[in-house]
Amino acid sequence: MTVIRDILAECNGVVRWGGDDEYPYEALFSIDVPPGDQQLTALVAKLRNWADEPGEGPGTSVDVTDPRRREAAGKLERRQKSA
Numbered sequence: 001m002t003v004i005r006d007i008l009a010e011c012n013g014v015v016r017w018g019g020d021d022e023y024p025y026e027a028l029f030s031i032d033v034p035p036g037d038q039q040l041t042a043l044v045a046k047l048r049n050w051a052d053e054p055g056e057g058p059g060t061s062v063d064v065t066d067p068r069r070r071e072a073a074g075k076l077e078r079r080q081k082s083a
Contacts, residue, residue: 005073
């Protein structure tokens with residue numbers, strides 16, 4: 001759960017997890033912004049840049065227990081659960 005929350009926070013709220021829905025479906029992830037939203041554009045650019053930045057993105061070590069990361073993940077969880 002901690003890793004899922006961290007990944008969602010890393011995606012800046014663009015991705016929603018079905019585990020937060022009223023009727024949880026934990027295998028579901030979806031885009032939570034409308035087509036053309038600037039947040040989606042920014043996330044796509046971020047993901048593309050990871051491929052060009054050594055030590056960034058998937059497969060790199062992050063501390064998902066870091067208080068700042070946990071706080072960001074918690075804020076997003078509360079926001080998406082209330083939506």
